[in-house]
Amino acid sequence: MQDFVFYSKEFFLEKLAEKEKMLGNNEVVLCRNFTEKELIELKKQLGETKFPVKFFSCFLLLNSNSKELNKFKNKTDFIGVLGGSVQLNNFAVSSKIDFLIQPCVEGRLVFDTATARLAKENNTKILIPFSQFLHANETKKVSLGKNYCFFLKIAKKFKLNPRVISFAAKEKELRSVKDLQAFKGFLEKKFESVIK
Secondary structure (H helix, E strand, O other), rough: OEEEOOOOOOOHHOOOOHHHOOOOOOEEEEOOOHHEEEEEHHHHHHOOOOOOOOEEHHHEEOOOOOOHHHOOOOOOOEEEOOOOOOHHHHHHHHHOOOEOOOOOOOOOOOOHHHHHHHHHHHOOEEEEEEHHHHHHHHHHHHHHHHHHHHHHHHHHHOOOOOEEEOOOOHHHOOOOOOHHHHHHHHOOOOHHHHHO
């Protein structure tokens, strides 16, 4: 399986690789709003060391900036957008970006059928970050859960097949493949998959 992490100074690649392998992942995507210098250093480190998992880089857009998108398009393995607003979600699915991470936030639902249709047409993969729930207070968790339940119904209708990822910023936020799959089952209200 492939996990995505919010790559920060908290992580040491050797330790991260061992932990991810133990949790059932053989590929890890390091997401960050990298500078060009950071990307060069990361690629050098990944080329010099053999890890028990395969690492990939993902430039994470935090706003709808086409100039930044074009600048990094061929410099990383993937391009992702940290969504959570109508504008960012639409930018991600209409700009043919690889991943839309965090399509929902608490409060009003910001993902609709028009966005889903574009995501399907442009083959944009949609990822639900488990860490978003870890960082939310109890009231926000309820609102987030409700929004992701509605989102998953829309996603099913358009056959988008979204995945739950850890998107951990710290080692303690990492989760096993089975935990993440069970959490998606819980959100889809398929309680049989949660029990297994």
